[in-house]
Amino acid sequence: MTAETAAQDAPDRPSRRPMRADARRNYERLVEVATESFLANGPNASLDEIAKRAGVGPGTLYRHFPTRDDLLDAVCARWVDTVAADARPLLEATEPAAALREWLVKLVDHVGEFKGLASALLLSGDRKHETAGVLHHTSEELIERAKASGEIRPDVTVTEVMQLTSGVTYACGSAKQMNKPGSSPERLIGLIMDGISTR
Amino acid sequence: MTAETAAQDAPDRPSRRPMRADARRNYERLVEVATESFLANGPNASLDEIAKRAGVGPGTLYRHFPTRDDLLDAVCARWVDTVAADARPLLEATEPAAALREWLVKLVDHVGEFKGLASALLLSGDRKHETAGVLHHTSEELIERAKASGEIRPDVTVTEVMQLTSGVTYACGSAKQMNKPGSSPERLIGLIMDGISTR
DNA sequence: AACAATACGGAGACTGTCTCCGTTTAGCAA
DNA sequence: TTGCTAAACGGAGACAGTCTCCGTATTGTT
Numbered sequence: 001m002t003a004e005t006a007a008q009d010a011p012d013r014p015s016r017r018p019m020r021a022d023a024r025r026n027y028e029r030l031v032e033v034a035t036e037s038f039l040a041n042g043p044n045a046s047l048d049e050i051a052k053r054a055g056v057g058p059g060t061l062y063r064h065f066p067t068r069d070d071l072l073d074a075v076c077a078r079w080v081d082t083v084a085a086d087a088r089p090l091l092e093a094t095e096p097a098a099a100l101r102e103w104l105v106k107l108v109d110h111v112g113e114f115k116g117l118a119s120a121l122l123l124s125g126d127r128k129h130e131t132a133g134v135l136h137h138t139s140e141e142l143i144e145r146a147k148a149s150g151e152i153r154p155d156v157t158v159t160e161v162m163q164l165t166s167g168v169t170y171a172c173g174s175a176k177q178m179n180k181p182g183s184s185p186e187r188l189i190g191l192i193m194d195g196i197s198t199r
Numbered sequence: 200m201t202a203e204t205a206a207q208d209a210p211d212r213p214s215r216r217p218m219r220a221d222a223r224r225n226y227e228r229l230v231e232v233a234t235e236s237f238l239a240n241g242p243n244a245s246l247d248e249i250a251k252r253a254g255v256g257p258g259t260l261y262r263h264f265p266t267r268d269d270l271l272d273a274v275c276a277r278w279v280d281t282v283a284a285d286a287r288p289l290l291e292a293t294e295p296a297a298a299l300r301e302w303l304v305k306l307v308d309h310v311g312e313f314k315g316l317a318s319a320l321l322l323s324g325d326r327k328h329e330t331a332g333v334l335h336h337t338s339e340e341l342i343e344r345a346k347a348s349g350e351i352r353p354d355v356t357v358t359e360v361m362q363l364t365s366g367v368t369y370a371c372g373s374a375k376q377m378n379k380p381g382s383s384p385e386r387l388i389g390l391i392m393d394g395i396s397t398r
Numbered sequence: 399a400a401c402a403a404t405a406c407g408g409a410g411a412c413t414g415t416c417t418c419c420g421t422t423t424a425g426c427a428a
Numbered sequence: 429t430t431g432c433t434a435a436a437c438g439g440a441g442a443c444a445g446t447c448t449c450c451g452t453a454t455t456g457t458t
Contacts, residue, residue, distance in 0.1 A: 022435090046415090048413095059419095160387065174365070183359045
């Protein structure tokens with residue numbers, strides 16, 4: 001399921017008939033407005049406000065997205081497609097370890113731009129939407145290739161790398177928002193790469 | 200400033216005369232109740248509720264702690280003394296790198312127990328209360344010793360280690376709360392230790 | 399005992415969450 | 429087209445949490 005089709009047979013819709021036209025319109029618009037709003041005001045942005053700015057009543061918002069997390073998920077689902085596209089070329093790179101490093105840095109940057117909204121995604125491998133799965137799967141491929149080439153230790157798991165990476169994301173994000181410079185994602189990912197490399 | 204004395208010339212009090220007896224009593228009681236409440240209900244526990252359970256009006260709570268963060272800080276200030284005590288023996292250990300590793304694991308465990316309340320502390324080196332400073336300073340000593348013994352790379356900074364550690368804390372915390380087992384703190388800290396070790 | 403200075407506490411304004419239900423609309427079938 | 433029904437809308441309003449204002453009470457000092 002890609003973000004584009006998400007609205008049709010939306011979140012866990014029991015694959016019944018497609019959404020009515022007006023419902024779909026509102027769904028789309030809500031996700032759109034929510035994205036702006038979350039980016040501008042953080043993940044606690046007022047939901048009623050989002051509804052208002054999308055030109056619908058609160059009831060409509062809550063019918064489509066019963067909880068804040070559901071809305072957050074939908075917003076992330078769009079965004080994740082963009083990120084995954086970034087990885088495509090890396091999957092064919094000639095130097096797997098370097099490719100992995102580059103991907104992890106990109107991941108941190110992307111998630112960082114997206115504020116704290118997406119950080120949970122790195123950890124959950126199997127949420128409703130493939131949202132998180134896409135990221136997990138991409139990482140998995142890159143890690144397996146790097147293991148195969150002998151550059152990464154075979155005892156390291158995908159989950160571990162994702163945990164460490166989400167940690168870097170969190171640390172960089174927090175550091176920025178409290179005006180503590182801290183080290184760059186490149187540097188921290190570098191240290192992690194050193195830790196998981198064969199030697 | 201230790202937690203015990205915190206109430207006397209409390210948060211950034213312009214070192215004027217000490218708190219009045221009733222004020223101090225309420226301050227103490229509030230921190231006490233807040234600790235329970237945050238642990239039980241997370242960092243969004245209702246402040247009015249805390250005030251009520253401490254037997255004071257909301258006004259009193261807000262006079263002592265103008266923002267939620269101020270209260271959170273006060274709660275953490277108590278807790279940090281406990282943690283720091285754990286490090287005392289490690290500072291004299293004969294194997295600095297092992298001691299550092301042990302400390303970092305302890306740190307993750309402690310912060311984890313304390314839910315998400317304290318994770319921000321690892322990153323901020325110079326908050327109002329020494330709260331964060333204590334942790335930072337302790338880590339610094341352990342890291343310097345490990346560098347001096349040649350086991351840790353000299354180019355690694357304290358901040359970097361704290362960033363990575365807070366990341367592990369975050370990752371383990373999130374993983375737990377969304378029922379994703381993930382790897383243990385020991386394992387992840389181990390990978391980080393590998394990354395920052397000389398080879 | 400009297401008097402500042404300090405602190406208390408609760409009423410209430412305000413903001414955000416979420417639901418209920420009467421009204422409207424889309425889509426289909428005749 | 430028209431009429432019908434399931435689907436969807438949206439806003440009033442109940443509720444919960446935040447935070448302030450200010451009249452009242454307490455403390456510690458002379």
